[in-house]
Amino acid sequence: MRTPKAMIVGLVLCPCGLLLTLVGTMTPSWRQVSLVPEQPSDLVLEQGIWDLCSERQSSHDRRCGQVDELGYFKEVPVQVARGLMPTSLVLTLLGLVVATLGVRCWQEEPRHPVAGAAGLVLLLSGLLSLVPVSWYTHELWALPAASGSTLAAGYSLVLSYLGSCLEILGGLALTLSFHRYCKKRRAPKYPPGPVREPGPPSTTRAYSNPWDVLEDERDGRPWKSTLPCDSDL
Numbered sequence: 001m002r003t004p005k006a007m008i009v010g011l012v013l014c015p016c017g018l019l020l021t022l023v024g025t026m027t028p029s030w031r032q033v034s035l036v037p038e039q040p041s042d043l044v045l046e047q048g049i050w051d052l053c054s055e056r057q058s059s060h061d062r063r064c065g066q067v068d069e070l071g072y073f074k075e076v077p078v079q080v081a082r083g084l085m086p087t088s089l090v091l092t093l094l095g096l097v098v099a100t101l102g103v104r105c106w107q108e109e110p111r112h113p114v115a116g117a118a119g120l121v122l123l124l125s126g127l128l129s130l131v132p133v134s135w136y137t138h139e140l141w142a143l144p145a146a147s148g149s150t151l152a153a154g155y156s157l158v159l160s161y162l163g164s165c166l167e168i169l170g171g172l173a174l175t176l177s178f179h180r181y182c183k184k185r186r187a188p189k190y191p192p193g194p195v196r197e198p199g200p201p202s203t204t205r206a207y208s209n210p211w212d213v214l215e216d217e218r219d220g221r222p223w224k225s226t227l228p229c230d231s232d233l
Contacts, residue, residue, distance in 0.1 A: 006176040007103045007115055013170030014099070014122050018092045020163030021129050025085040028053050028064065029154030031140060036149045047072055047143075048156055049081045070144035077139045081132035085160070091125035092167060099174055112177040119174025126167030133160045 024030075028048030036043060042057040045066075052066040072078065095118050102114030141151055 003103060003110060004177070006173045007099075007110060010115075010119060010122070010170040010174035011096075011099060011103065013166045013173065014092065014096055017126065017163040017166030017170060018089070018096070020159045020166065021085070021092070022089060022163075024133075024156045024158075024160030024163060025049070025089065027156040027159075029156040030081075030136060030160075031143065031157070032152045032154045033145050034150045034152070036146045039146075046154060048154075049078050049085065070146075072144050075139075075143055077132065077136045077143070081136055084128050084132045088125045088129035088164075088167075091121055091128065095119075095121035095125060095171070102174075102177070110177075116175050116178035119171045119177065121171070122167055122174060123171030126164050126171055129160060130164035130168065133157060133164055137161070 028051040029046045030049060031047045033045040033047065034043070035041065036045065040056065044055050044057060046053040046055065051064050052068060052072070053062060053064040054066055055062040098121060099115055099118035102111045102116075102118050104110055136157065137153065140153060145151060
């Protein structure tokens with residue numbers, strides 16, 4: 001039996017979402033701060049949920065582990081992202097393991113309830129990562145920053161947002177397995193038909209045209225013909 005298309009879509013989107021979310025969680029570029037007053041014009045500060053970095057665009061001199069002088073890490077959106085993003089990654093890994101056991105492409109038929117349960121787990125993991133990303137985006141301009149500087153969303157925030165959406169779509173695709181399972185359970189079951197006992201082979205001759213029938217009658221072998229002829233009328 002072929003693997004349903006919904007399961008294939010789920011198994012493709014969810015690992016991609018996991019990879020994007022992992023990169024977005026680990027890299028320190030959720031927000032970029034540029035044109036900081038009393039600082040070089042080419043200096044860009046990158047703020048993540050784990051680290052703070054600064055980079056000179058002219059010389060590409062990058063330094064991480066900067067001191068948090070403005071209390072950026074103490075903000076609620078950052079603290080929530082620190083807790084929910086790793087939890088989402090763990091749930092995604094768990095959901096992919098369960099989905100692999102449910103799809104089981106090497107068997108004749110997949111386990112639709114197991115695949116559906118994996119879809120619910122992956123859907124939950126996508127929502128857990130989407131909540132802090134959306135909250136951080138909403139509070140992007142309210143988080144501590146030097147007065148007069150320019151703020152912009154970083155690539156880590158964009159990757160986390162895309163990864164969350166892919167996990168949600170993949171989880172929804174796998175939850176369609178519940179529909180296939182219920183549809184299969186509601187299908188009517190017919191009793192097996194009677195089994196024919198083996199009998200003697202048939203000696204009936206097949207004729208391709210009416211001239212063969214007439215030829216048998218001329219030879220005196222009308223008993224071998226099973227089709228009605230003019231002589232039988």
